Amino acid sequence: MDTPVLLVVLPLLTAFSLGIIKTFSKKLVKAVTVISATVHLALIISVVREAMQSPIVYHLGDWDNLLGISLVIDSFSAMMALLVGVLSYGVIIYSLVYVDFHELKYYVLSFLLIAGVMGMSLTGDLFNLYVFFEIVSITSYALVAIKEEEASFEGAFKYLVMGMLSGTFVLLAIILTYQVTGALNFAQVAANFGDAPMLVRQTIFVFFLIGFGTKFCLVPLHAWLPDVYCGAPASFNALSSGIVIKASLYAFIRIVFLLFGMTAGIGQILIYWGVITFLVAHTLAYQQESLKRLLGYSSIAQIGYILLAIGLGTESGIIAGSYHIFNDGLMKATLFLGVGIFSYAVGASKIDDLRGLGFSMPKISFAFVIATLAIIGLPPFNGFISKWLILQAAWETEYIVAAFFIPVGSLLSLAYYLKVIKALYSRPEREIEVKPIDWKLRVPTYVLSAACLVMGIIPGLSLALIENIPKFLLDSSNYINLLLGR
Amino acid sequence: MVNPGLIYLLGAVFLYFTKGKLRQFLAVAISVVGLLWVYNLPVGEGMKVAFLDLDLILVSVTDMSRLTGIVFAFFGLCAVLYALLFAERKFYVLSHIYIGSSITLVFVGDLFSFYFFWELMTISSYFLIFDRTKPITEQTSYYYFIMHLVGGVSLLWGILLNYSVTGSIALTTIEHGLPFFIVAVGIKLAFIGVHTWLPKNYSNVPFYTSVVLSAFTTKAGVYALYRLLGAVSLGYAGTISAIVGVIFALKQTEARRLLSYHIISQIGYMIAGIGVGTTLGVAGGMFHLFNHILYKGLLFMVIGVVIYATGKGDLIDLGGLSKKLPFTTFCGVVASLAIAGAPFFNGYVSKLVIKSGLEDPVLQWGLYIAGIGTALSFMKFMYFGFFREREVEVERKPTMIMKLGMGLVAGVIILIGLVPGVLESIANLETGVDYFSLAYLWESSQPILIAAVIFKLAHDIIEPHEHDEVDRDIYPFVGYGVNYVGGVLSKVQNGDVSRYILWLLTTLAVVWVSFLA
């Protein structure tokens, strides 16, 4: 069937058509948005269910002997697709009320962003990956600037400069890869890559690491992210932290496993870099007064955990890392949507502004606190499960130092998230006037935070989806055979 | 077989959605059902659940865990009764999660779930302590959570170490990763040196909250000590804790701080008993846990009534309450006698068993001295709080339901003091100690008599007076250190894009060169 390609094309088509629809009726725009998002989610779920049985390969233009571009949906892609589907659906519903600036453009860009992330997750072609990577980047820059505040422009500009550099390096790596392998398809690239000279292979790895690393925020390259999050709408932050950063990370992981394999050398770099990343990010997060910056640093820190887990290169490490990708998406989305509601209802942007909101908005605060506890890594929430798995995996592989720092990181994150919780439930300095909050804002937040709890108590739900990921990552021949149709 | 703690946890959800009388009824009902359930729990294992790749045992009952569970559930009931009229929704829900998780903790049979409920206790008690009507709890609860999470992390770390060596997560005496377990348990039971969270918090929460708190957190730590650290000899550590705790306590004038330091001191007894590892010592330690929850809880209830009635909680401001609050005074006397180890009260029973379990004379003498201090400080507590001549205005009288809660506890204290066999039958253990032999009675009365003499002689020194209270505490400095590093890092990140680009390219160059090298 043609559902796999629809996952990418449907949001594209929606984005393209919104402009035309608007000329007929402005009311129709929101309706089309919701319908399209719903259909998209349904399609994703059906594809993911199918992919859990057996991986799907879809050859665009019927070029099945690797002449064209193929979409490949193995477990890892399916997990990403599911994450994208769930988060983007929640965010779209949320945006219906939250967004009151450039509405039409917001939806257009959001759908393009969703299509881009989807394309990055599904594609089986190196250059196609780059194209979608750039779509994601460009729409992200635009969405950061969409509020047209000073901070948004500054953030967007910083993002753009760093993003362009990172895009340049990725492009350079891709063209070098093409030169030494003569192919763009992941399967052929992976098969031919071993013949390339050592120097070139190392260069390509470094370019991919720095190029994607800038986007998924390895520590000295992370500096743009908190600035970007300040001026961007909260709904975009949720998407960005939940799926945009993760998509770059996904691309990097996929490329590393296919082209280089997780050798001990690469693994060590990733592990220790991951540790540094989360330690530095946590320490910096403690300094923040602005909520969004704090959450931004926290996102960087979570990337550190994921890198650590993936760098272990073992089956349990990969499962733990992928699970953390999924969980962090849920938790971060909840947090950012919560922050969005706080700023929508009372104009809060700093931690101090939250004082007393725990009592004037008890349910939202409760959902928010659940996500906070989850991201600290406390039971019984999902963050605990994934951190436990990472810890266990690190321990098994005898990276004791790295394993030691995981709970230390949790402690640090407790130190600053507790400030937020404390502010929520302390006595306000003055009376707070709360704007009524529409259900469209509340429901996505509740659902996502409930998911944090459910995934913590019944981790089997999503682990079933994830347990096959190592099969395709660790043994790249599985993936290659999939593409070759063997 | 269902873990009785889960009833409380489930009940907490219902409490969240109910209101008014129904909620009050429900809260009491849950506690009563929980208590009956725990009481009727047969010894054995059950409720095995596969979680991730672990096999969890959610119910594993031994005689000792049943003993602990019964006192947890019983005191939980009394505390809920006591707080019934003041509590808001937050208290109901959180205290039930808190009580429920500690009871579950007592009955689980594997380290993973043990850790799980250990942290759940921390989380729920954090929110219980954090009270917006008391701004100071903002800081203290923060401190509390951080300290306890250090403990939790340490426990997690220890569990992993143990798991990696033995390949099992069974909840037995630990042999590997001991230091981590010791830190974890030490923080939980407020061992001297890491006790700082306790007086800070218990003296600053609303009075009915401190009643609940006083019973569970530290005692869960003691239970963990009993289950996990049987292989470590901690007798001396316990004695030191007992003595130092008492010395700190003597200095206090704020009633609940005094009681808090006494928790530390009394925990010292339990550590000493459990730490020596003899059968009698362990039994004595667990009995003491049982008894301690009752009398210390009662003391917190008494001071709670005082605060409720007069609005004051400092011994400097109190006095002469015996006439106005006769029942409360009676309960206070009972509890004080119990904690001082006076014969025919429950403290006497367990102290005696501990003492019989100790063979080392140093330990015995240490506890003897601690006993003197305890007796002395409770004379101070009762005399200056209730019996000295002074007019203190009483705004409100305690309600019947508060009295009911206190009366239940006091009754059990006396019952156990008179019939120590009750404890032995619950624990299914024959200690063989002749509780009411004259030698023992005399020996146990000595500290109290000595204390009485000292009290008479040094009345002026002991009399509560204003003095500066300094919390000596090195842990915040760790926080300052982290904060400083963060401040430097955040200054480096000065918002200049060209600097960020320089970082990017430098990283690129460094990684590239290091790869080639």
Add this chain to the structure above:
Amino acid sequence: MRKFASLIIVVLLSGLLLMTFLSLSTADYDLSEHYINHGAEETKALNLVTAILFDYRAFDTLGEATVVFAVASTIAFLVPKRTASMISARFSIIMQQTTSLLIPFLFMIGAYIIAYGHISPGGGFAGGVILAVITILITVTFGIRYSDRQVRPEIKSFMESFGAMGFVLLGFIGIVLGGNFLANANSTLDLGVKGELISSGIIPHINLMTGLKVAAGLSIMFNSLIKEE
């Protein structure tokens, strides 16, 4: 100091880059061999680059068009809505007359390049840019008000959306014909004779759509950027 450090890093990086280039190896370029030897037969498009862009790797091109679309919509909202005066000075009448004369020819060249994209050098992107030059010329010589009056912004954005949607809808033809998305050479379409204008299935149509889109997108971008508050 800073310049010196930058210089060192830049020299280092360029040196490393050069080292990498010099040690580049070549591989078996089976893929491009296939395109060269069979591309024209399979797709009936003589311009192999077009064949690759619009058939083998048409999905990339869709992404590319999306980029233009995204940028055009972004720039459109980033700059102020109201029309303002042109930045540069007014041109003389000679300039204006010449421009008016040029426009039909430019249109023809653009249209030619788009239409013949699959048999001769050119294609939707190149042709689209030339079409965009028309509106850009009008803007530059006559001012933005006149330009917006001649080709209204709504029409441009409609054209852009239409072009992008047309691309996607053309892609669905493959599905309708029982193949996959964007199927052309491998679908049951009659590809026609190699070298004729009406050949290569949907390639010329996609070219047309891309041309429309790029033309509209670029002129939107230019007209938006040149406005000032």
Add this chain to the structure above:
Amino acid sequence: MEQTFLAIAVLFGLGLYIILTHQNLIKIAMGIGVMESAIILLFIILSYRPGGTAPILDADAQAYDLIVDPIPQALSLTAIVIGAGTTALMLALIIKIYNRYNTLYIDEIKKLKG
């Protein structure tokens, strides 16, 4: 080939140097443009086969012996469009930043930090 590689490396380095040392936003945009040109040049040089013709065939037959690699050419087209798009976006942002901050100097645009 070697000279071209050298030219590409130099161009790339120049672009980087501009970005690193210049404070003016427009110049930074130009620097990025220079880097992008270097990469496009790399595409072209890698597709080049000595003596090859452009990958556009004649209608009748395979008239050419050697044809340059068409793939990098197609890719470079995509890369150019993406680069142009990003540059346009960047310029638009620069306009907006100039409106708000009244400066084009990057070291004055750092209200967000920490």
